[in-house]
C-alpha cells in the first residue's frame with residue numbers, strides 16, 4: 716500500500732472494519748445455530764424449565780440398567796423413571812414385573828422414541844410415557860423411583876422426594892449418589908455404580924441425627 720495515498724489508506728481501513736464485522740457475524744451465526752440445535756433437537760420441551768434444572772440426555776448403559784434392576788429385585792408397586800430418556804429403564808422394569816410403570820420426560824423426540832421401542836417390544840399398552848416436568852409431578856403413590864440426573868440438581872431432588880414419598884419407597888440413583896443420604900445398598904463400580912435409598916431409613920436416620928444433635932451428642 717502507498718502510505719501517502721489517503722484513498723488507499725481509507726479503502727484498507729474499510730476492509731479491516733468489514734473483516735472485524737464479518738468475524739462478529741460468523742460468531743453470532745454460529746452461536747445462533749448452536750442454540751437452535753440445543754433448543755430444537757437436544758432440549759426441546761424445556762422452555763419453561765429453569766436453566767439450572769435442565770439435565771441433558773445421556774442414556775444409561777446396559778450394565779447400569781442391569782444394576783438398577785438388581786437393586787429393585789423382589790419389589791413391586793408403581794415404578795417411575797424421572798427423566799426417562801428413550802424409555803429403556805421403564806421397559807426393563809416392565810419386563811421385571813413392575814406395574815404400573817411410568818416414564819416422565821419433556822423431550823418430545825425421546826417420548827416418540829420410547830413409544831416406538833415399547834411398540835416394537837410388544838408392550839405399548841403396558842407402559843406409559845408422559846410428557847411432564849419431573850419437578851411438577853406428585854410422587855406420593857410411587858413405591859419405586861429411578862433417577863439418572865446431574866449432580867447439580869440432586870440436592871433439590873432430595874427435598875422433593877422427602878416431601879412426597881411414603882416410607883416404603885425405594886429410590887435408585889445412577890451415575891451419581893444423592894449428596895446427603897446414606898445408601899441402603901449399592902451395586903457396581905465406577906460409572907456403572909448405582910445407589911439404593913429406602914425412604915423410611917432416610918427419615919429414621921435424620922431423626923436419629925436430629926435427636927443426637929439436640930442432646931449434644933452429634934452422630935459423626
Ligand SMILES: C[S@@+](CC[C@H](N)C(=O)[O-])C[C@H]1O[C@@H](n2cnc3c(N)ncnc32)[C@H](O)[C@@H]1O
Nearest residue numbers: 770772773774775798799800820821848849863
Ligand atoms: C441423563 S438422561 C437419563 C435418561 C434415562 N433415564 C436413562 O437412564 O437412559 C436424563 C433425562 O431426563 C430428562 N429430563 C431432564 N429434566 C427433566 C424434567 N424437568 N422433566 C422431565 N424430564 C427431564 C432429559 O430429557 C433426559 O432424557
